[in-house]
Amino acid sequence: MAMIELENLTKNFGPIKAVDSLTLSVDEGLTVGFLGPNGAGKTTTIKILTDLISATSGRAMLQGINVLTDPKKALTNVGAVVETPEFYPYLTPIETLAYLGRIRGMHTKEIKDRTKEVIRQVKLEQWTTTRIGKFSKGMKQRLAIGQALLHEPDILILDEPTSGLDPRGMVEVRGIIKELKKEKYTIFMSSHLLGEVQEVCDKAALIDHGKLLIYDTLEKLGTLIKVLSLEVMCLGDVSDSVLSKVRAFSNVKEVARATSNTFVVSLEGGPEERADLLQQIISTGVKVTGFTTVGVPLESLYMDLVKDSR
């Protein structure tokens, strides 16, 4: 069953098409990454889905209900974190969750039980009675995720959930999302952090200029990756002549020395080409101690597709 469906969704800001006939469907229980460069239309799409802005045309369905015509009903089973939300500074986390819980129709006991649970989940147990005005950005972001989970919605919509967090905060938030995946939430998250998407998502949709460029499982997207960066570590120093030989191998686009015994190869092709390269490097006489991909594999696909669309 499609939990989120976008049909020819279009949003114009004057002459600018922020979202251009976007059609996309997210099935139940999947975690889908929504990728794109700045200004691609990710946040605009999410804002339409969460009734923050209207659409120029098209449909945005949540569990079969059009959010453009009946936002109250469509958002009943949705938890959302859009941009970095601010909280009412005069309320404590417990009061904020009680407020939102009541709006969402939760009973007092249910609010109490779930508040305890989500506060634990987002690790804010020691701050339950502190007014949010005193919270750091990271704490607010964790609470934002907590409020989205409060009513155990079927759909979670997260707009760059790790944006603005320090590395530790990012790891914590990614950990929370991974835990949620196990609980079979349908998660639709925008990000421009490709590693993040690769780490937590089942599928990824890439948009640019408001148009969908590609949407598939990460495995299938992996097969489309044309160029990989491979780090080769050797026993002892690597001479320039070895690097020249590697440069001449088939499918090698570029070779760069990293340290005296390490170099990085940009290789066009898939697993077969990778295996051939390793054999060819060994045939030069160097002793290879490490042979790993570097960077995020999705990055090269992203760069190719975005470059093509611009």
Added chain:
Amino acid sequence: MSEQQHHARKLPTDIEHIPIVWRYELLKHFRSWRLIGSIAIAALVIALIFVIPLATGNPPSGTDKAVKLFVSGPQGISIPSQGLLLPGNAGLINRSVVVVSSLEVFQDGVREPAANWTFSSSGGNIIQFTHDTTGHTYTATYRWHDTLESFASRFVGFANLLIIICATFFGADAIVSEYQARTGYLIFPNPIRRVSLFLGKFGASMTASILVISVFYGAAAALSFISVSGLDKNFLTSFAFALEYMLAVMAIAYLISTLFKGTTGAIVLTFFLLFLILPIIDAVGSTSGFRAWWSVTFSAGVMSNILIIPYPVDSVSDIPSAGITYHNYIPDPATSALVMLAYAITAIVISMVLFRRKEMTG
């Protein structure tokens, strides 16, 4: 979420959502310095109005003891600054209200029997003697106080300012702050209609404002009972008009809040529109000969005028030295009530429509 929970949970209706928002918005006001500040302003205004006349020797009530009663023929009327003045064998007490039960009259230091004089407060506080007063010295002792009307008028005149402050504090940034402070990203993606949010917020703003205005009117009423032994009979009508004016200016403040993108602009415009711009237009009407009956600030004059008996009417006076004719226009109570109601309804409806359409961009 389990199917069981799905079924057990019932989303509040649009009307049920209003008190939820109302409650938490009110909490905001109760925890903010603005409510404390506006109550402090109300208390300060009350204190100043009450204390300054006391400090300058003009209390609202008191006792005049053994005040000499000048008794002379009609040609020799003496007019003291306070106390008694009299034509012939009658004395006029120069105070607003004399407490008759406390009035004692003395002839040459000996109490004059009540049968020898009568007191009348119609057309002034007059003591009429039943005998010839020639050759005697008369004094009087009595308690006196301002009229209930004049005492109440001292305070009610400042209610207008307080109402504008409340609208500015509790309404001017109520909507725009959701956008500027980005709290809209938290509250809007919820199953709640903007109209419920609007009405809940508006209700909370009105509650906080009514609290402040009630403190002001309540303190004024208490001082009236203490100082002048009663309360003007139209005081509550004035309070009712104050609440209606509060509703109208709060609606205007919300409209400005819905239109603006920044809180500072909304706050500044709300205050200056109600405190300066509209009153200037009203004042220009007085010198230019047009009656700004449609102005909400002109209509607010009914709060004070309703205390005056009989209700004042328009008047015109020439100021030859300035070469102008000054029109003192008085707002009609019924028209004022309708004008304020029209402002309230129109501004609320437009604000709700705009709020529903306002997008969370940026």
